[in-house]
Amino acid sequence: MAYSDKVVDHFNNPRNMGSFKKDEDGIGTGMVGAPECGDVMKLQIKVQDDMIVDAKFKTFGCGSAIASSSLATEWLKGKTIEEAQKIKNTDIVQELNLPPVKIHCSVLAEDAIKAALADYQKKADQTETT
Amino acid sequence: MDHHHTHNTGSRDLRMARSMCWHCQSEMSGEYFCERCVKVQPVSKETDYFTCFGLPRRLTIDLKKLEAKFYELSRAFHPDFYQNKSATEQTISLGNAATLNTAYRTLRDPIQRAEYLLDLEAGSVKDIRTSPPSDLFEEILELQETVEAYRASDRASETGRQLLAQLVAERQALDQRKQDMEQHLQRICTDWDALQDRGEATGQARAERDRLLKQMREILSNRTYVKNIVNDLAATIG
Numbered sequence: 001m002a003y004s005d006k007v008v009d010h011f012n013n014p015r016n017m018g019s020f021k022k023d024e025d026g027i028g029t030g031m032v033g034a035p036e037c038g039d040v041m042k043l044q045i046k047v048q049d050d051m052i053v054d055a056k057f058k059t060f061g062c063g064s065a066i067a068s069s070s071l072a073t074e075w076l077k078g079k080t081i082e083e084a085q086k087i088k089n090t091d092i093v094q095e096l097n098l099p100p101v102k103i104h105c106s107v108l109a110e111d112a113i114k115a116a117l118a119d120y121q122k123k124a125d126q127t128e129t130t
Numbered sequence: 131m132d133h134h135h136t137h138n139t140g141s142r143d144l145r146m147a148r149s150m151c152w153h154c155q156s157e158m159s160g161e162y163f164c165e166r167c168v169k170v171q172p173v174s175k176e177t178d179y180f181t182c183f184g185l186p187r188r189l190t191i192d193l194k195k196l197e198a199k200f201y202e203l204s205r206a207f208h209p210d211f212y213q214n215k216s217a218t219e220q221t222i223s224l225g226n227a228a229t230l231n232t233a234y235r236t237l238r239d240p241i242q243r244a245e246y247l248l249d250l251e252a253g254s255v256k257d258i259r260t261s262p263p264s265d266l267f268e269e270i271l272e273l274q275e276t277v278e279a280y281r282a283s284d285r286a287s288e289t290g291r292q293l294l295a296q297l298v299a300e301r302q303a304l305d306q307r308k309q310d311m312e313q314h315l316q317r318i319c320t321d322w323d324a325l326q327d328r329g330e331a332t333g334q335a336r337a338e339r340d341r342l343l344k345q346m347r348e349i350l351s352n353r354t355y356v357k358n359i360v361n362d363l364a365a366t367i368g
Contacts, residue, residue: 031262031264031267031268032262033262033263033267033351033355035347035350035351035354035355036354037354037358038354038355038357038358038359039358040267040270040271040355042267042268042271058271058274058275060270060271060274060358060359060362
């Protein structure tokens, strides 16, 4: 099975690879895995005034998983928390032209976004109450 | 194979009428063959792999018995014996042979067997989803960076040699961990079987059952993560 040009591009030139310090202010970390295939994805967002100003990822998995998370970080940048909630795995599938067997990679990326947003929210709520 | 495809719908209909012989309509009591008209009967989709081989639903199984039953059934459904039979019988025997092949491969392997049992049983467990093992994930991602640094390095250089030594050590440690996980899984499997053998219907037994299944799932997925990174390491450092 051949990867689409967009997947290959993200795979060869991953955008925003790396990580932030977890405990830094305004950082939300999403850490997810797919037990079926063993892929692991870490996606982080940096939020200022409700706006995602930066995003980073690290992924251990196949080309589609790397491309999905790379694309996700690209899309997250400049979005508000609310807008980010609306990113769906089907958007990723469409953009990267993922075949049916690789749809779970996009699901993993959506899960990672959700987990990062939830983590940010949780930390924000904690700082408010303290 | 053509037969198999063209008669697919037919065999599906037959499967639904499993309790009755598709040929003579008498009530089925035989395992795979009607006791009255001796025609081969399709394995029902509801029949689990353990039942296919007449084995109890346990995680420690008698491999010799499994193998013997598999060979016996493989002979019973062998295409050679159906050359002069009707198209329906050919289709059924082919379908049975395929199902039993999959069933045998699944049950033969202790990991696949546990995964399969989990699939059968987990549906009724409330909240089987376990939280992702963040520490393990961090470790995997860090190791992955070392792997990439090694791939990019000049292997003959001091850095290259150091990275290689580090990866070799990591691989050993991970291999050991995978083995530990498999041993842990083995213990849970023994507990599971013992629980099944006791056959209690108490609330306590149910709670124990759910706890074991959840642990099984956790170990099986963690093992997959470790296995993946070990394979990746092996591909890199040989």
